[in-house]
Amino acid sequence: MKTLKAIGFDDGCFSKKDEKVLIVGVVTNSKGMVEGVLSSAITRDGNDATRVIAKLVNSSKHYSKLKVVFLQGTTFAGFNIVDLRKLHEKTGKPVISVLRKKPKYEKVMKALARFPSKKKKFEQQEEFNKFEGVYFKAIGINNTEAISLIKSFRISSVIPEPIRLAHLIASGITRGESSGRA
Amino acid sequence: MKTLKAIGFDDGCFSKKDEKVLIVGVVTNSKGMVEGVLSSAITRDGNDATRVIAKLVNSSKHYSKLKVVFLQGTTFAGFNIVDLRKLHEKTGKPVISVLRKKPKYEKVMKALARFPSKKKKFEQQEEFNKFEGVYFKAIGINNTEAISLIKSFRISSVIPEPIRLAHLIASGITRGESSGRA
16 A cells, blocks of 8 residues: 555744734655645635635645645634635545644634624534544544544654644744644 | 654745745654754844854753754855854754765855855865765764764655755745755
């Protein structure tokens, strides 16, 4: 069997002064070896995360080899919410959002009072599944297949390696030194 | 034996319009696992590369565990030349500059005509050693120890993994998608 490849995304740190926020994608194989790093900028509290991530995936030289797109949660750069279903449609790849903690659904829905149009996108977050230390939601594949892919790309933590690395890089570039866990 | 750690540096892409250039440091263990990402900015054609890299190394939370500082060559951000000996003195760590190709000593010395003060720093580049597909110069350890460290941190190419990753990240952040080889 050929080595699987996956891409994982996370965003950088930002302050309320920033209009744009760094987003980083990392391509690894299932041994965790980094094969590529991609980046772009998304709008703080904006609506462009789905489009920007889809463009990075679709224009990557690794596109044809990618088995899955992993995301750290679904909320980037404040309240720039990724529409998982649309991301799956735009890329033609399975999409798996992974989190260490259960999304704080009610808290976020309350905060989204000032962004009524975002509420619908975020509603999808209610249906996360639990698996060995992480919560996940998969679009484009069933949960059994999603768990198999999560397991394939776990190397040094419960979080799939492409997401762990995207977090380290995005925080290392925006803060000067990476910190915390994906 | 405890797992060794190393840090490797490379710079991002830039144009003549840029005053500052991204520099990225990556900490890995000898299995190639990424443990940290650091970044800062250095001046294009400036004289701050040695100081900025030393500061990143010395202030890193991984400092005490680092066995060696790897650099991709000695020339960053145009003609911002690292003084390998000074970097060794400032960090207290062995420093190994590694390149795939032999430094073009005479060509660079000619280009440095407009930077007479940099010529002296660059003279150190004349004495690179060859080892299995790379050229290297080590300060603070002998060549046998340097070769042992280069071998320890080669994972997926002839270039030590921290440098390979620093190159992928720096080019992925500054160009949008990483390209080429370290």
